[in-house]
Amino acid sequence: MAARGEDRREKILEVAQCIVLQKGFSTTSIDEIIDGAHITKGGFFYHFKGKGDLARHLLERYLQQDEQFFNNLFEKADALSEDPLQQMLLFLKLYAQAMEDLPGAHPGCLVAAYTYESQQFDDEIKRLTAEGMLSWRELFEERLARIAARYPMRIEVSLTELADMLTSVIEGSIVVSRVFSTQAVLAEQLLQYRTYLRLLFNDASLLS
Amino acid sequence: MAARGEDRREKILEVAQCIVLQKGFSTTSIDEIIDGAHITKGGFFYHFKGKGDLARHLLERYLQQDEQFFNNLFEKADALSEDPLQQMLLFLKLYAQAMEDLPGAHPGCLVAAYTYESQQFDDEIKRLTAEGMLSWRELFEERLARIAARYPMRIEVSLTELADMLTSVIEGSIVVSRVFSTQAVLAEQLLQYRTYLRLLFNDASLLS
Numbered sequence: 001m002a003a004r005g006e007d008r009r010e011k012i013l014e015v016a017q018c019i020v021l022q023k024g025f026s027t028t029s030i031d032e033i034i035d036g037a038h039i040t041k042g043g044f045f046y047h048f049k050g051k052g053d054l055a056r057h058l059l060e061r062y063l064q065q066d067e068q069f070f071n072n073l074f075e076k077a078d079a080l081s082e083d084p085l086q087q088m089l090l091f092l093k094l095y096a097q098a099m100e101d102l103p104g105a106h107p108g109c110l111v112a113a114y115t116y117e118s119q120q121f122d123d124e125i126k127r128l129t130a131e132g133m134l135s136w137r138e139l140f141e142e143r144l145a146r147i148a149a150r151y152p153m154r155i156e157v158s159l160t161e162l163a164d165m166l167t168s169v170i171e172g173s174i175v176v177s178r179v180f181s182t183q184a185v186l187a188e189q190l191l192q193y194r195t196y197l198r199l200l201f202n203d204a205s206l207l208s
Numbered sequence: 209m210a211a212r213g214e215d216r217r218e219k220i221l222e223v224a225q226c227i228v229l230q231k232g233f234s235t236t237s238i239d240e241i242i243d244g245a246h247i248t249k250g251g252f253f254y255h256f257k258g259k260g261d262l263a264r265h266l267l268e269r270y271l272q273q274d275e276q277f278f279n280n281l282f283e284k285a286d287a288l289s290e291d292p293l294q295q296m297l298l299f300l301k302l303y304a305q306a307m308e309d310l311p312g313a314h315p316g317c318l319v320a321a322y323t324y325e326s327q328q329f330d331d332e333i334k335r336l337t338a339e340g341m342l343s344w345r346e347l348f349e350e351r352l353a354r355i356a357a358r359y360p361m362r363i364e365v366s367l368t369e370l371a372d373m374l375t376s377v378i379e380g381s382i383v384v385s386r387v388f389s390t391q392a393v394l395a396e397q398l399l400q401y402r403t404y405l406r407l408l409f410n411d412a413s414l415l416s
Contacts, residue, residue: 023327026235108324112383116316116324119231133387154414155403161396164384168397169373172380175320176372179341188369189376192404195363199407206362 009047012037013061016054021108025055026120055114055125062110063132070139073098084146085201091143092194096187105183106174137163151201162200169193217255220245221269224262229316233263234328263322263333270318271340278347281306292354293409299351300402304395313391314382345371359409370408377401 015036019028030051034044048054077090099106111129114121140163148159173189198206223244227236238259242252256262285298307314319337322329348371356367381397406414 021324024232024234024325026232027325027328109383111387112320113324115383115386116229116321117232117235118386120235129387130389133384154407157400157403158396161400164381164393165377165397165400168380168384168393169376170380171383172376172378173372175317175323175379175383176341176376178323178326179319179337181338185372185376188366189373192365192369192373195365196400196404196407199362199404 005047008037008039008043012039012044012047012054013058017058017062017110018107020058021110021113025051025114025117030054052122055121056128059110059114059125059128059132063128063135066132067135069098070136074139074143084143084149085151085197085203088143088147088197089194089203092190092197096190096194099187099190100184102183105177105181106186108178109171109174112171112174133167136167140166147197147201153200154202155200157200165196166193213255216245216247216251220247220252220255220262221266225266225270225318226315228266229318229321233259233322233325238262260330263329264336267318267322267333267336267340271336271343274340275343277306278344282347282351291358292351293359293405293411296351296355296405297402297411300398300405304398304402307395307398308392310391313385313389314394316386317379317382320379320382341375344375348374355405355409361408362410363408365408373404374401 012033016028016033019032019036030041030044033054034041037044048057073091073094074087076094077087080090081087111132114125114129118126137160141159144159144162169189169192170186173186176189177183177185197203220241224236224241227240227244238249238252241262242249245252256265281299281302282295284302285295288298289295319340322333322337326334345368349367352367352370377397377400378394381394384397385391385393405411
């Protein structure tokens with residue numbers, strides 16, 4: 001029973017996220033979610049106190065999945081090379097490949113979606129989105145710092161800003177991908193950022 | 209009278225854009241816009257048929273202002289140098305400076321906002337957003353092609369993707385700036401993109 005309840009909760013969150021990313025949070029109704037997830041209203045309220053509670057759990061789940069996804073890719077990259085620059089370049093390549101394998105255009109980023117309806121959310125949600133994005137900055141910056149310790153930059157830039165550029169490129173290319181209804185944009189842009197890193201840190205293959 | 213009508217129409221659009229970028233289009237009510245613009249309901253409907261009509265005019269105005277802003281900056285850059293690479297680097301510097309001078313965090317991009325509520329809009333609006341973003345691609349790509357004709361790239365990349373990277377960086381850093389509630393992100397990221405171009409096209413100052 002506990003497992004089935006957990007499945008049902010997960011199903012609600014999955015359906016809700018899909019609808020929210022298509023039409024925005026404020027116009028997503030609990031009735032639509034119930035219909036999509038094939039549950040009763042009672043089933044919904046067994047798991048969530050209401051829309052505000054749903055918003056928070058959606059975001060927490062999204063950030064957790066994102067963290068897992070990034071950690072998983074970095075683990076793979078780290079297993080393929082000992083060099084911090086190559087690890088980062090591999091991470092970006094693996095990330096781009098994963099985005100190419102998506103069945104369609106990227107469904108959208110929940111953090112960006114919430115931000116474009118920021119007046120709908122309380123301070124707790126705003127704090128969580130900022131915390132989530134900050135954890136991406138820290139994750140990327142820590143990797144970049146390891147690179148910078150070994151490779152001098154051709155032009156000195158801030159590592160925090162360089163880390164934020166990856167977040168910006170991801171968020172921005174999701175928007176571009178949605179507007180153009182083409183899937184390739186996110187992978188392409190991750191590889192542009194990768195080229196930037198290769199040039200900035202003088203990737204060895206460029207010196208030959 | 210005609211001039212006053214035009215002023216009032218502009219005021220409605222300005223107030224509406226501000227509200228839409230804060231809370232999303234779907235939950236923005238005509239009553240709120242009327243209150244904010246200090247006009248009557250009749251005054252609103254004299255200028256717009258309804259919310260759908262308002263959505264289209266908001267977008268058209270936004271895209272026109274953006275085009276004007278870009279053209280204005282390129283004109284300034286072109287007056288300062290004859291070299292296509294320097295013109296682009298100047299454009300990015302002037303753009304970054306303009307973003308630093310904003311009174312607060314960037315208010316948001318209407319194209320991105322609409323995209324995160326895409327189910328709320330008809331095909332005409334979707335066509336307009338795609339056209340608008342396509343015009344940015346063309347504008348940037350044409351500039352990059354002029355650079356590439358004179359400067360060999362250190363790593364060969366697609367000029368279309370390089371042009372889309374500027375759009376991605378702009379859209380993405382607006383999201384990051386909103387999430388972190390800090391104004392500096394957009395300017396910082398424009399300068400990161402600028403550094404990428406300098407490295408990619410071997411800016412002369414790097415050769416010394």
